[in-house]
Amino acid sequence: MRPLDWVVLVVTLVSIVAYGLYKGRGSKTVNQYLLAGKTMPWYAMGLSIMATQASAITFISTTGQAYADGMRFVQFYFGLPVAMVILAATAVPIFHRAGVYTAYEYLEKRFDAKTRALASVIFLIQRGLGVGLALYAPALVMSVIFGWPDQLTTLLIGVLVILYTVTGGIPAVTWTDVVQMGIIFFGLVLSLVLVLRMLPHSVSVLDAVYLAGAVGKLNAVDTHFDWNNRYNLWSGLLGGSFLALSYFGCDQSQVQRYLTGKSIAQSKLSLLFNAMAKVPMQFFILFVGAMVFVFYLFQAPPVLFQPNAMREISGQAEFSGVQRKFDSAFEQRRAAARAIGHAGDPASRRLHVGEFKAAQQQLNGARQQAIALFEKAEGKKGFNDNNYVFLTFVTTYLPAGVVGLIIAVIFAAAMSASSGEVNSLATVTVIDIYKRHVRKQASDRHYLMASRLATAFWGLYAVAFAQYGKNLGSLVEAVNLVGSFFYGSLLGVFTLAFGFRSVGGTAAFWGMAVGEAAILLVARFTAISYLWYNVIGAVVVIVTGLLLSRPFPNLRNQDALDQQGGNVHG
Amino acid sequence: MPDEPPPFLGSWRKVYALVLAYLAAVITVFWIFTRYFA
Known part of the structure; x- marks a missing residue:
């Protein structure tokens, strides 16, 4: 961050806040404050x-x-x-x-x-x-x-x-x-x-x-x-x-x-x-x-984009070999990339693309070795430096x-x-x-x-x-995962509300509870990808709500709600 | 609040159809892009 960067950053942030204060100055009632x-x-x-x-x-x-x-x-x-x-x-x-x-x-x-x-x-x-x-x-x-x-x-x-x-x-x-x-x-x-x-x-x-x-x-x-x-x-x-x-x-x-x-x-x-x-x-x-x-095909990237991880492993004896392997793979990849650009006919282009892919594999191999060194030193798995790639590029170049x-x-x-x-x-x-x-x-x-x-x-x-x-690092991730468990049952209850007028409050409430339980069971006992929890939760809520609408019918006057637009088919 | 017609095309169904057609077009362009370059 150079002086000009600080000027741009501070001016931008101050302008945003000043504009927000200016635009929000008329909020004198709850309706204005919460619904503009x-x-x-x-x-x-x-x-x-x-x-x-x-x-x-x-x-x-x-x-x-x-x-x-x-x-x-x-x-x-x-x-x-x-x-x-x-x-x-x-x-x-x-x-x-x-x-x-x-x-x-x-x-x-x-x-x-x-x-x-x-x-x-x-x-x-x-x-x-x-x-x-x-x-x-x-x-x-x-x-x-x-x-x-x-x-x-x-x-x-x-x-x-x-x-x-x-x-x-x-x-x-x-x-x-x-x-x-x-x-x-x-x-x-x-x-x-x-x-x-x-x-x-x-x-x-x-x-x-x-x-x-x-x-x-x-x-x-x-x-x-x-x-x-x-x-x-x-x-x-x-x-x-x-x-x-x-x-x-x-x-x-x-x-x-x-x-x-x-x-x-x-x-x-x-x-x-x-x-x-x-x-x-x-x-x-x-x-x-x-x-x-x-x-980064033409400018050497760091072996790992996470600076702390690089500091950690660069002192290790085994790292110099990994760095050499990475450097030579980078040089081969750069040469192949240039050759692809200059290749005149499709056959020589294909040849260079083959070299390019091979060099990329070499480079990935060296990176994996570096990651293994870091994970061994830290004693934990799951290293990922995706979050540092773009900012490293921005701040360096x-x-x-x-x-x-x-x-x-x-x-x-x-x-x-x-x-x-x-x-x-x-x-x-x-x-x-x-x-x-x-x-x-x-x-x-x-x-x-x-x-x-x-x-x-x-x-x-x-x-x-x-x-x-x-x-709270891993706790935060766990919270986010558990948070996604709740989405399905909310979606189910709103679907019941919008589309199924025979379903009343009691049926919807228990549908939601059963849907939530179903998601927790699926998460605990099956290998289904969490992408589908949402769908499963919503479907269980809807089916349960419809089944329970027999013993617990909807006692509300739906016609009054329809006049307000409370149902889709009013 | 009255349900007013959209500012263009005359009916909401046509507007929705336009958005979905746009999505199909975007996916098709991406697919051709993938086939051509990847």
């Missing part, structure tokens, strides 16, 4: 939806994944547009007409208080446990690359987020998301332009794409079906659409974005905008990673000012992901818990104050959680 008074246009909601989903780690690790393993990760987003269309046709009009602040509030209107309470508690546990992660993950990477203390980084980003979310509520969150998304797009395009310009003059863009493809980095579509691999066309379409349905349809951190729309049509358009923009954006990020790979911009992009992504989570956790705390069960009759001013306090609480909680992230 239903005034948002489609593009603000659409960009906010994208910014909330894109966290810093999406950005850091997606490029690294493409470097290491190619572009096949894009396939997991193929189901997202399908889910957006389904939600635009169902959830958007239903939630809007029911006039709710949270998705779970609707469950009480449609079912009963216990179903709403269970769903909102599930959300608070799942999101609440993971809320510090969006701050902690980038801080950890920064601490390794720059030596910045991670506790200071999480405190800084966290305080900035708390500043504008507490004062401005959702108008501040949404409009800062828009700016953050703009910075992210700009940083992405600039990184791609710069990496392509830094390739040797003899290598054209088409050559670069060809070289990346020759070693399987451009495997964007795999049409072979495999249950246990989520990165193929069919798993992506089916598993990906179920995951997107539960994330965008049942998770308040996303639902709240499109509840702020000034009309049903604007909210629908915001989801459809996400449907159109998301897949190309992921493709673009992965393509940047693949081009960083091509860059990109010009002054650009490094500061890329770091600002990563901070912006961390802020937009955590601001949406903090804001939605506060909303559910006040609307579904406090106002429903603690103080039922108070003034609007009282609930506005409660919303600000709840936002401050969740923001501080996120910072505190991130402060201890270092000691």
Whole structure:
């Protein structure tokens, strides 16, 4: 980080926060604070939806994944547009007409208080446990690359987020998301332009794409079906659409974005905008990673991208042999890559591609030996340096000012992901818990104050959680995994609510409980990939709910709810 | 809230069909890209 980088980083962060404070200055009622008074246009909601989903780690690790393993990760987003269309046709009009602040509030209107309470508690546990992660993950990477203390980084980003979310509520969150998304797009395009310009003059863009493809980095579509691999066309379409349905349809951190729309049509358009923009954006990020790979065909990469791991093993006696093997493989690979570029006829091109692939295998072999040395020294398995590839490239080769911009992009992504989570956790705390069960009759001013306090609480909680992230490493991963267990049953209960009017509250509540138990049993006793937990959970909830609707019929007057739009076929 | 028509194409079904056709086109382009380069 040079002086110009610091200027770019500080100016960007200060501008984001100042803009958030400016846009949030009019939040004087609960409706304005939590729903922006239903005034948002489609593009603000659409960009906010994208910014909330894109966290810093999406950005850091997606490029690294493409470097290491190619572009096949894009396939997991193929189901997202399908889910957006389904939600635009169902959830958007239903939630809007029911006039709710949270998705779970609707469950009480449609079912009963216990179903709403269970769903909102599930959300608070799942999101609440993971809320510090969006701050902690980038801080950890920064601490390794720059030596910045991670506790200071999480405190800084966290305080900035708390500043504008507490004062401005959702108008501040949404409009800062828009700016953050703009910075992210700009940083992405600039990184791609710069990496392509830094390739040797003899290598054209088409050559670069060809070289990346020759070693399987451009495997964007795999049409072979495999249950246990989520990165193929069919798993992506089916598993990906179920995951997107539960994330965008049942998770308040996303639902709240499109509840702020000034009309049903604007909210629908915001989801459809996400449907159109998301897949190309992921493709673009992965393509940047693949081009960083091509860059390192001509500039020697470190054996391992994780600087601490390199320091650890470079002192070992066996490492010098590994480094020599790596260097000679790199030289062979570079020679082959150049020869491919100069090859005149297809036959000699094929010959050089063969040499290129062989050298790549040699290089991978040397890297595996280095990883084995590190894992032996550390005494634990599972080394992965994907998160360090892109930032190592950025900090080593990109010009002054650009490094500061890329770091600002990563901070912006961390802020937009955590601001949406903090804001939605506060909303559910006040609307579904406090106002429903603690103080039922108070003034609007009282609930506005409660919303600000709840936002401050969740923001501080996120910072505190991130402060201890270092000691909670594997716990955090476990929490995230268990959190994904809950998604299926939430999706099931909302499907019952939208589509099956014979199902009442008691049947839905027990359907949810049985669905949750089924997921835990599947996780404990079978080898089914966790991608499918969501689908299994949802199906069990729906089947159980329908079976129980005989002994526990729906006693609510559905016609009244239909007039509010509480059912799809009203 | 009234369910108003979309700002273009006249009906939401047509808009949804357009989004899904777009998805199919994107996947097809990626597939050709993969076949050609990978």
